[in-house]
Amino acid sequence: MPEGDTVWLAARNLHSALAGELLTGFDLRVPPFATADLTGEKIIEVVSRGKHLLHRIGDFTLHSHLKMEGAWHLYRPGSPWRRRVFEARAVLETEPWQAVGFALAITELIRRDDEHTVVGHLGPDLLGADWNRGEAITRLSAEPSTRAFIAILDQRNLAGIGNEYANELLFLRGVLPTRSIGDIDVAPLVDLSQRMLQSNRERSIRSTTGDLRPGHTSWVYARAGKSCRRCGTPIRRGMLGPTPLTERLTYWCPCCQR
Ligand SMILES: [Zn+2]
Secondary structure (H helix, E strand, C coil): CCCCHHHHHHHHHHHHHHCECCCCEEEECCCCHHHCCCCCCEEEEEECCCEEEEEEEECEEEEEECCCCCCCECCCCCCCCCCCHHHHEEEEEEECCCEECCCEEEEEEEEEEHHHHCCCCCCCCCCCCHHEEEEEEEECHHHCCCHHHHHHHCCCCCCCCCHHHHHHHHHCCCCCCCCCCCHHHHHHHHHHHHCCCCHCCCCCCCCCCCCCCCCCCCCCCCCCCCCCCCCCCCEEEEEEEEEEEHHHEEEEEECCCC
């Protein structure tokens, strides 16, 4: 699933291909924006904010979010697409490249001045040039009774963390997902989360163990019933979220995490 590091890498690749180019074609395949046309405008830059992608084009910003299934692909003009045509939500064409956003959970065109309405709520961006460690610690500590797993997934506290990292972070800190965030030492958790995303952002295989072999890349995530790599106890799985409708899968070792 795309987490902040995936989105950061997507933004960097899109930026390298598109920045400074003039649009020769612009097609948003979502009803509210189907008639929008920025052909002839210049793509200024492509940046990520947490798990959000922003294509800055002329006076506008194309805001997209990958959620579970979304992806941006770059193609040379005329090359066949690697995903199905009906999944395309955005097609941006320049002379050298065609960028296609597939199965995007959010595709919207807003005025540049309105970017704050879509990303203004986000906490410090773990991979942002403006990363603010102190602010991240303050925000995470603001509601001490919140369960640790829920607090670190809340994008208003830390922007860029997804389900996989949240589970792995808590294992590495020896903390049960259900513990209150106020009971644990937040600063090392914040530092570890930044190191984890930094070390993964350049590579296509995400690993929190340092081992890139298939089946060896996580401590607890997606390992329910398998033996803990540290103590051998079977890994447990459950659901946890701020509301029943927003529960996420959580994994933990009942022996290593307290
Ligand atoms: Zn264990």
